[in-house]
Every structure is written in structure tokens, then in C-alpha cells.
Amino acid sequence: MSKRIDVKDLDIYYGDFLAVKGVSMTIEPRTVTAFIGPSGCGKSTFLRTLNRMHEVIPGARVEGEVLIDGKNLYGKNVDPVDVRRQVGMVFQRPNPFPTMSIKENVLAGVRLNARRISSKAADELTERALRGANLWNEVKDRLDKPGSGLSGGQQQRLCIARAIAIQPEVILMDEPCSALDPISTLAIEDLINDLKSDYTVVIVTHNMQQAARVSDKTGFFNLKATGQPGQLVEFDTTQTIFNNPSQKATEDYISGRFG
Amino acid sequence: MSKRIDVKDLDIYYGDFLAVKGVSMTIEPRTVTAFIGPSGCGKSTFLRTLNRMHEVIPGARVEGEVLIDGKNLYGKNVDPVDVRRQVGMVFQRPNPFPTMSIKENVLAGVRLNARRISSKAADELTERALRGANLWNEVKDRLDKPGSGLSGGQQQRLCIARAIAIQPEVILMDEPCSALDPISTLAIEDLINDLKSDYTVVIVTHNMQQAARVSDKTGFFNLKATGQPGQLVEFDTTQTIFNNPSQKATEDYISGRFG
Amino acid sequence: MSTLTTPPTGTQDPPRPSRLEDVDGVVLSRVRPTTNRPALLLAGVAVVVALVLRLALDVHVALALVLAFVVYLVSVYAVYRTLGGPRVAVDQVLRALIYFAFVCAIVPLASLLWTVVSEGAARAFNPSFLNQTMNGVTGLHDQDYVEGTGPFVGGAYHAIVGTLVITGLATLISVPIGLFTSIYIVEYGAKSRLARWIRFFVDVMTGIPSIVAGLFAFALFVQIFGPRDAKMGIAGAVALSVLMIPTVVRNSEEMLRIVPNELREAALALGVPKWRTIAKVVLPTAASGLASGITLAIARVIGETAPLLVAVGYARALNLDALAGPMNTLAVYAYSMFTKPLSPAVRDPSLERAWAAALLLVLIVVALNLLARLIATIFAPKSGR
Amino acid sequence: MNAPATSSPRTRGSAVRRPGDVLFGGASLGSAVLILLVLAGVAVFLVLEALPALTAPGEDITGGRGLWAYIWPMVFGTVVASVIAMVIATPIAIGIALFVSHYAPRRLGRAVGFVIDLLAAVPSVVFGMWGMAVFAPRLGPLYAWLEANLGWIPLFADASASGRTLLTASIVLAVMILPIITSVSREVFLQTPRLHEEAALALGATKWEMIRTAVIPFGMPGVIGGTMLGLGRALGETMAVAIILSPGAFTWNLIGSGNVTIPAEIALNFPEASGLRLSELIAAGLVLFVITLAVNLFARWIVDRRAAFSGAN
Amino acid sequence: ACGNDNPTAGLTAGAAEAGDLTGDVKASGASSQESAMTAWIAGYQKVQPGVTVQYDSIGSGGGRENLIAGATDFAGSDAYLDEEERQKVTEVCGPQGAIHLPVYISPVAIPYNLEGVDRLNLRPEVLAQIFDQQITSWDDPAIVADNPDADLPALDITVVNRSDDSGTTENFTEYLHEVAPEAWPHEPGKSWPVSGGEAAAQTTGVVDVVTRTPGAIGYADASAVTGQAAAIGVGEEFVEFSPEAAAKVVDASEPADTGVEGDLALELARDTTESGAYPIVLVSYHIACSAYDDPERAAAVKDFLSYVVSEEGQDVAARAAGSAPISADLREQALSLVDTISGDGR
Ligand SMILES: Nc1ncnc2c1ncn2[C@@H]1O[C@H](COP(=O)(O)OP(=O)(O)OP(=O)(O)O)[C@@H](O)[C@H]1O
Ligand SMILES: Nc1ncnc2c1ncn2[C@@H]1O[C@H](COP(=O)(O)OP(=O)(O)OP(=O)(O)O)[C@@H](O)[C@H]1O
């Protein structure tokens, strides 16, 4: 059920601006892959190409292939809607729907994708997703209040709950813990570990410990120079990247800082 | 220039909801104070009362006193605008002005207040602030481009630059590094260390290493239970909090997690 | 929250179904990939249906189009339901409805604009029409013109000037009042009772019939200037303001409201006083919407006739003084040329003038719109759409 | 922002206010109050001028059966015309706004938005002339068809050959208010936060589902605002209706001559009116004013606008 | 300003000696006079360039009200002042009250739209029944009886009336009321009393609808009617409208008693049987004060009104607006009536 992702020589553009260049990698099913790299090097941009969210930005486009279980995401016969259902996403900035209650927020994706949903199933799914995101205890008494009245970290966990509620096959997370406290972060990391047994997980993080803790493979993105496109400098097992990187740039980045 | 802050028995409300209760503490001038605690416990809320940003939210109010150099912030004759000029703030979510270029964003505090500034001084100030926020190299060639075209981390650093450009006496930072990569984080931490020699700095962070690295004093906030108001559980030197906390809750929180 | 006692994710849960479709009570609705080829094909079919209905069966055009569209909707729904599932079908149907809404609107609008342009273009760009007034022009001149014994005399210069003066004054009155009111509602009065009431009464104000506004302004000016001298340009501007203010307030309110709070907070936290925050951050961020709203409000009143006839009167000659005597405006000019031709027997020259005046009015608004857009792009957020 | 909407006391910590704020806040409050004064002025004016008609004996009123008997058919006409106009215009306007903001290529969208804005500028007289000369005749055959096929419904009882009917006037009103509703809706739809749109898309929403979950809820208050503006115009429009409609006594029949709206009745008869007749007309204006008031109360009652869900955060 | 505020300057050669009066004259009232008034003002400007005349066509009722309120110097009106108004007007016009000058006489034509029917004879009863919607088809025997030669189709009659209150309607319904009281049961008035017909705003609207709708018939100020129009039964003959035919009715009419010596408010002889007279006419007056407080204003008003009733004034209006010039006899009376206006407030 989890999926294997093959990226082949992917160039990513914003209009005429080449933001990321020549990425190739293979992400195995049932693994956690982390992307690290300095700010602005194109981690978010690359992540968004994996569920075709990139093309939502006017003028944005890609060249190259992304294969999920051998099927090109950008092929003729692929509906981005279907892609996005299978490849869920959590954004860098929490974005709960302001007009929906907490519960409705969690169920938003389910409601979109389901023709029918019994109220029992809805309750169950809500609870499971909120527990999964370690938010249940905090909000169980106010499920009908607007989602925008939560603290920043609570909002982010709400978004995670929303994304896992539809139980996608691949989950992309763009710095999911940057707004979280350690306890929630721990819970999310546990969740990621859980998910791994069924799903393919890809996260972007600035926290190298986090990358080291949760990921099986790590990709290091970097910019040659400002204004140059971002590139995948090195992609290997997390072990190798952190202990024995083959590239100087990776080593500098890793060792320069411990998080 | 730096100021001493005394908080006396502060209760903070959103409408009828008591979010934070009975906080008392003293923040010495020329120190860095960090607040840690689980998500939703009221760290951001409390921080916002220190420069009267809390009252901007409709229905929000406080009871109690906040004294800056002995003068009650919430006294009769205090202009919140003056307070905010002395007590700068960086928010959890980057919020550059979309109508302004990068440079204008940095100069916003000056320009919006219609303070006169020669173009040479403006250039100088821009550079100094951007260097301070470790953003200068990345944006020096596109100072006239809109600030909203930057990556998340770049935007956050832009906001830091904007806040330090007005050279306040106290600087409040609400998880300033949560969107930053390690290199930028390091730069910001260095910056905080620099600032300390002149200013009083208060930061909220989820990163305990960060708290340990940069702060002199640490305050631990916690919720007794969900729905209860947040409270200041313990406030002491960082050393004590991390090595020898007097409260069980603090110890649990600190030891439960290292990062 | 007892922080550390919270167990990690759902260990106490029964084994979790790892697929949404495995959850009891959830019926999934999958999306299968489709292309837009069937839609294009069906659109072609619908066009054929429309043509057959219209040409072969002689059904009314509107009816033929509606029927063809219904055929299209039904078939698109059916086809995409089989190809892509119900969600894709609904998506396609709504897409069709939205495009149809667009076509629905464009047809009458294009017809109207075409009528105005084609009827008005001949006269509107004639320099003598643009710089002559109607002073001394009578039906005799029109008759001479139609018989070919005289030139075409009589233009809209005075009406153009009058339009600019009266609408300009109305704008000067309404925009500050309207903008400040919306600022009060959104920024100062947030959630206060007064703000709610004001918003309510502004809505009520949108329903004042224009002629009542004219009568009101006239009555007001009679109180000030006496009945003999009450008709003047400024009275018309006041009448138009009564109509314009609610539009400005309502529009601006909506535009201010969607400015994100975080920008306000960013500015306030920099020690910027509230009023400067509003003036320098909120208003520029909303500039595009505000400009288009104000243009819309101007457009709303620039074509008014009834209140101006009541409050300003009807001038044949040039009058630059908004504080004395009647003035003319393009809308009033067009109205009177339509309904009261100079020479009742020879209507054409008057009709030409009327359409030309209407076209000029539209052009003035085009210019205003362009200006508004220019202003908006100067202030508008530098990114996004 | 889930603070309960109570009127909890607000701490105004200080009595100090800066001159700029005092001026700006004062100007804002002043303008707001000025608007209330103007509205009160209009109301007082209407009542004073309508008073003679309100107190006159019934047989002196046009029609001879009292003021209410004179006015209610117009109320019917006004309400029906506005309702039809709104029913037609609102969905179409929202459709166009979505087309411009989310469906059309950017250039086309902008051009369309521009053209539609222009239409707001076409003087109502021109709408009237166009409606009478170009539009109404085209509808004649349609009405004949309606009568032939749906004639058993009283609304389509007797077709007008000229097409100058209440239904025609309503459709033209719909065209007239279209730009107003479209313009406001378009602006708010364009402002939908990217984040929310992307949140919906990332959950596997189709375009329409994205619009339904992110765009429309965010823009709803704005759309309602625009709709109220449009409704105001539909209720208050004079000249176009006066020219297009072939007015007459009350009838259920929407596709024949007959019925009139209050503003049209005022505009048509005001020039020759004096004394009590003028007063009657202004009384009709007063009734329209009250209708607007009632409609707004009703609208407020239905949609408690915005409530806790503000788009601004 | 760069515009040309005197566009007709080069067109009319050899204007008469320019007079030296100055002042401004304000008037308002009947819209029926609009075209004629435009012509009078333009013509008068050449005679007295120092006097500006301003006329707002706001309707007869408004014109009379303005005069009574002192807002204008004279009124244009399709009807003369009634008893109550004559009482009130003495407040601004001195004890003598106001005078009426019949300045604009125009036939009310009955335009119709029937292809191939070039002449349509309608006697008053038939006319009344058609407009009362008692006769609903063009091949009704009552119509055929008077039009044996016409090829009348079996077409429904569409009656087109004014949708706005108007002097034309008032004159037309007065005519029907007086001449065919049995067939026309309605009271005369400014608003059209029969429902169910097509209604259109203003004279041009009525003419438009009639021209556009086959089988339509209406009534409208003759100046705007250029197509088919019915001949009306007067006595034993059928008369088509023409300025001369209309003027004959006016000549046959008696002045009404308004309490002012020599006043020219007319009781129209609509039931005249005089040969060649066209009985449906609209007479529009200028109603001026018999005395003004301000001698200069009195002089200006007097001068302008003299111009209006003068041969030249009537001729200009006839050509520009298609009205019927008043007869020489009536003109004499009118001029001497104008002469009685005084400038000393008495
Ligand atoms: N919408 C956009 N239009 C144009 N350029 C963009 C857009 N979004 C991002 N970029 C540019 O693309 C590059 C990569 O940005 P991206 O957001 O992917 O960086 P990132 O690695 O995620 O950084 P961070 O760690 O700060 O989030 C940057 O130079 C950025 O300025
Ligand atoms: N605008 C608001 N209206 C009502 N309640 C609010 C508002 N903002 C925050 N709260 C509530 O106040 C409490 C404290 O929130 P706060 O944002 O201060 O938490 P925090 O400690 O900063 O959390 P995080 O680490 O996630 O940012 C929470 O229960 C939150 O739901």
C-alpha cells in the first residue's frame, strides 16, 4: 500500500526562474525520508512537486519525471486530484480552514473524498486523527469551536490531523514541527514512526536531530550560490549522511551546527 | 537603554476566557529570558502583554501590573504606541508587509512613523539590520523586490531585521527560529547574544537547547489541565531550571525531551 | 494537560484500519483520471443541438440555448460520472455552470455595449460635438441639418463639464465620508453596537430610490437658498452622495475586512500609531479593492438622471459655477435627448446626441477604471495573483 | 478568535491618545454618525412630505380607495421585480466572479472584469432604451411560447407582444446589478488566502471542491455585502424600469403589461405631480424605505454575518 | 474654458437690432412646451442678448407650484390655474393674481400602425370604445362602417397610452369625456384610467411603441407623429390633424372667467362641429404674474412674453416644434394682455 517514488532528473521552475535543478532520487516504500538544507534552497518547492501542489502556483511548472510505483505523476492520464488524495501534505505554516470548526477541519478531507460517512465513523475518525496528532486531549471539549482560535502549535497539529485523517499512501510534511513544543514534536515523531509501517513519509526539517531520529534516508539540498538553482547535493541513508557524508558541503552543513 | 521588567500578578483574558493566570516575575536588564512550555499554555499570550499587543485583539484584556523600569505599562498615562516603540516584537509567523519591498519592510518602523531619514542613513540602517538578521547576503541584490517572494525562513529573518531596525530597548521574540535552518538559527542566536549587551531580550522557544544556549533565565509555563489557565510554574536561572529544577513538572518537561 | 502522561498515539485503540475505505460507515468516492476531450465533444454536440433547435425547429434562441445547455449538463454529468466518478462529474457540471454564467452575462452586456458604441461612435468623436454646447440650438437647426441645408450644431461640452464637476464633487463628498465610515466599522468600532447599527443603516440607505435622494437634496437647499435659487450643481452632488456613500462604505468595508490581521499587528508592534497603521498599511494593502469599489460607486451615480433633474435643473449653456444655476450632465443630456428631442418630428439628430453622450459616459468610466487600476497597482501587494 | 461575542469591558489602559489617533478616529466616528444623520434627514423628509397623503381621506387618493390600496400593487411589483432580479443575478454574478478569479486565464479574467465594471457605468436611461428597443422585442416570442405551453400557470397567463413586461424589466434589472455583485465578489474571491486554497487542494479536492471549502466560505460575507448593494439598486432603480415596463394595474401575470415598481411610479408621475399627488408619491417612497429596512432586518436575521469566523486571521 | 458656448453664432445672419434690456427670467413647467421653449429662448437671445431665460420642463403641476411659491417668474402649464391656485398666487403676484397666455397650441394626433391602411376614419364614439378596450379588433363592424374602402385586418388592437401623468392624457380624456360621454365612462385626468393596454413614457415612448407594434393605436402630441394618424369625426366629416385645423378650435373657444380682465384662459370648444376643425387639441399656457415687485424683472418678463406671442415667436415655435401658431386675432388680445403686467407690485 505504501508507494515507491522515483524522481528522474527533475527541474522545477517558477515562471522562468529555475528554482531546483536536476533532482534524481528513489524513495523506498515504508521509509521515512528527510530533506535538509539551508533556507531557500528549494526543499519546500521540491516537496510540492511530489503531489503536484507545485503547479497550483501560476506559472509554476516542472520538467522531468516523478514516478509513483512506476506511474508518472505528470503523465497524461493522471488526475492531480487523485494524486493529492494518495499523497497527503502538511504545510510549513498551519492553515486550518477559518470558517470550519475543529471537527469539520479534521473531517474536511474525508468529507471531500467520501460519498457518505456515518456520524459514528465521523466521530471515530476525528478522535483517531486528533489522537494521532496529539491534540485530542486539548480540544476534545471544544470540537465545535472554530479552528482558528487555537494556538500556533495547536493549529499545526490540527493540520496534521486533517492530513492523516484521509490516510493517504504517502505523506509529505513541510517542517511539521517547527511550530511545536517538544512534547508535540515527540508525538509527531512517534506518529511518523507509526506511519512508516504502512506509508511512505517524506519530511522537510531544519532540525537535524529530528532528521537523524526519524528518517531512514536523508537528502541534503543546497544552493551553489545565491541566485543559482537549488540542487540535491547528496542523498543516502541517514547514517551515512550524518556520519560519513561523501560531499564536503554536506559535512560542512552537518558539522557546522547541531540543531 | 535596556530595561528591567516587573510583572505583578498578571491575569490575561480573551473575553471571558482566562488564558494565563497570576504571573509574577522580574526580568533584569541586559539579560536574555526564555519561556518554554507545552503548546497552548499561554507563552505567546503572555509575551504579547509585555508590549501591549494583547489588547489589540477585540475583547482581550489584562488584570495586574507590568512595570518597565518601575513604570506601569498599563497605567493611565501610558501610550501603547510608545510602549511598542520601546518594546519590539517578532512574531511566530513571519508577516512581512506585502505592499512593500524588502528594503521598505526593513525601514517600515521608521517610515511608517514618518520619521525623517536621509537616504544614506536609510541604506546604512537597512544593511545593518539585514546583516544583523543574517539575511544581507541573500537579498542584497534584490532589495527592491517584494518581501513576500522570499522563502519562509527568509521572511522570518526579514521580520527580525524589521524589528531590530527600530532599535527598541526590549525585544520580544515569539519562536523566532522555528522557521529557520540551523545556519540562520545560529546567526539569530549570535544576534541575541550581541543584543544582550545593550538590550533586554525575551524569547519564546520550543527548542530547549536554544533556551539553554542563549538564555540567562528561563520561565516554564504549564497548564494544570486542559481548559485551565496557563501558569508560570517556575522561573529561575537557566542553569537551575535545566539542572536542578525545583518543580516536578519542570523536571518532567525538561528531561522528557532533549530537543 | 498532564503533559507527560499523555500516551503516545492511540496505543489503546483497536487495531486501526489503515485505509479510509476500510473504516466502517465511510463510502469513498474515488476520482479517476479524465481528460477534457469528452467535455469538448459534448460541447460540440450541444452547439449542434442548439443549431438544430433554432434553425430546423425554429425554437426561440434563448430557449434553444438553454435546452442545449441542459442537454450538455446532463450528458457531461453522465459521461464524467462513468469516466471519473461523481466528484469529477460535479466538478465538470459546476465548471460548465460557471462558464455558462459568464456567457449568460456577456451576451446582454456585449449587446448593450455594442448598441452604445455603434449608435454613439459616429457623433461622439466629432470635435464640434465635444466642444459645443446646446446654447441657442433649436429644432430648426436639426431640421436644417436633416434637410442638408445646415451643419450639425449642438454638442455636449457643457454636459461633459457638468458631469465632471458634479460627479467630482459627489466623489469628494462621498469618498472621505464613506471610507472613514468603513474604517470606523472595521477598525475602530469592531464588534461595538454602534458599528453594527451603522452597517445596518448603510444597507438601508442603499435602497433609497434615486429620485427621493434628489427631492431630499432639493428640499435641503431650498431651506438654505430659498426656492428661487436652490437649483445648483452642488445640490446635485449632495443628492448623488446620498446614493454613493452606501456603495463606498459597503465596498470599502469588505475590502478592509480581508486585510490580514497579522499585518495590522506587525505595524502596531513596530510602534506605529493605529491611525498610521490604517493609513499606511491597511489602506494600501486594500488599495486595489478600494479603488475598484470607488470606481464602481462613481459609475453607479454618474449615470443618474432623476435626482439631477430635480436638484440641478436642466442647462442648455455652459455653467462652471456649481454654486449657482442649473448645470447639465451627460446622463441627463442623454435622457432629455431621448425623451424630448429638440424637434419632435425630426428625432434622429437628437438620438445621435443621446447615444453619443451615453458612449462618452462609458468612456469616462473606462478612463476612471484605468486610473483606479493604475492607483491600485502602485499600492497593491507586490506578489500573489 | 473564539472569544464569545460578549460585550466584556475593554481595558483602555490609558487616557492618553495621540492627536493623530484622535483626529483619525474622530473623523471615522464623525463620518459614521454623519451618515446616520443623513439617513435620519431622509427619513424625516419622507415622513413630513408624506404626511398629507397619510392623513388624507381615502377617496382623495388616486384610485379612490385609500393610500394602501394605491400602494400595495406597487409594493408587489417592486418586490417581485427585485426578487427575480436577485434570483437571476446573484448566481450568475458569483459564477462570473469565480470565472474571473479562478477559472479564466489571468489576462482574460482581467479583461472580463474590466468590461463588467464598465457596465456599472452605463446610465440607466441607456439600459432603458436598450431594454425597450433591443431586448424586449427579442423576448416577445419567448413569452408567446410560455403562454402557449405554460399558460395554465397564472404567472404566464397572457403574453405581451411588445415584451415590455415586469419579467423583462426584472431581467434588465438583473443585468444592471450584475456588475455590482460581481465586482465585490471578485475582489473578495481574489483575496482568498493561498494557504487555504492549497490546504483544500492538498486534501485531494477538485477545483470546485476547493472553491466550496476555501473560497466561498471566505468570500461569503463579501458576497452578501455585494448582494445587498445589488438589492438596494434593484429596489431603487427608476429610469430603466420606467422606460422598459409597460405599467398598469396589479396582475399576477409576469409576461404581460401591468404592475409597476415604486421608484418607477415616482419617476413617471413626479413631474406632473403637485399637492396631494406629490405627497402620495413620497408616501410610496416612504413605503419603499420601510421595505428596504425590513429586507435588511430579515437578511440580518438569517445571516448573522461573520460571527466568529473572520477571514482576516 | 475652451468649449464653444455659442455654437449657432455663425448660422443666423442679420439678427434684428439687439435690445438693451438686462436681467434673468426663470420659468418652469409643462414638458410639452420644451421644444418650442428651446426655440423661443434661442430666438429671443438674438433680440435681447442681455436677458437670460431659464426654463425647466418639470411638468405643469410643478411649474404652477413654483410660480405660487415664488420660485419662478412664470409657469408653463397645460391647464390654467384652478380656483384654489388663483387664490394662492395672489400672494406673490399682487391682488390681481396671474394672467394666462395661450402660447402653444398643438393637435393631439391619433397615430396607428396598420400596414396598407392609409386613411382611418374614427368617429368619437368609436375612438372612445377603442381606447376603452370595448372594441378589440380592427375588423370590428363599427370601424368598418366608417372605412368602407380600407382593407382592415382581423388584428387585435393594441391601445398605447401614456404611462406617466401628462397634460396630453388630460386633454385627450377631456375630449372623450365631453364628446362621447356614453362610450367613455371615465373622468378626465392626467393619468390614464383604463388598464390592460400598453403604456409608454413620454410622447416619444408612445410614438415608438405604436411604430413598432402592428395593430397599435395611441395618442400623442402631433408634433412627434410623422406616420399614419387617424382622421377624427367632427359633425359629419372626418378631419385629419393639422395646425390650421387645431387653431380653428381655439378660435371657436371662449375665454374662461378667471377674474382677471381680458385673461385668455380658454374653455376649449371640443364639441365644435365647425367644418375643418380638428377637435383634439392641447393648449399650453404661460402663466405670469400681473404684477412684479421688481420693475426690471417685470420689463424682462413682459418683453419675453411679447416675443413669444409675436408673429415671429409663434412662427419659430411652429417650425421648430410643429405647433399651431395662434391666430392674428388672439395675438392682438394676448399682446394687450401682456401690456397689463406692471412692475410696481400692484
Ligand atoms: N511562489 C514563488 N514564486 C517565485 N519564487 C519562489 C516562490 N516560492 C519560492 N520561491 C523561490 O524558490 C526558492 C526556493 O524556495 P523554497 O520555499 O522551496 O525554499 P525552502 O528550501 O523551503 O526554504 P525554507 O527552509 O526557508 O522554507 C527560493 O529562492 C524562493 O525565493
Ligand atoms: N485570539 C484568541 N482568542 C481566544 N483564545 C485564544 C486566542 N489566541 C490564543 N487563545 C487561547 O489561549 C491559550 C494560550 O494560547 P497561546 O497562543 O498563548 O499558546 P502558546 O503557549 O503560545 O502555544 P504555542 O506554543 O502553540 O504557540 C490557548 O488555549 C489558545 O487556544
Ligand SMILES: [Mg+2]
Ligand atoms: Mg520551506
Ligand SMILES: [Mg+2]
Ligand atoms: Mg505561541
Ligand SMILES: O=P([O-])([O-])[O-]
Ligand atoms: O406634455 P406632456 O404633459 O404630455 O408630457
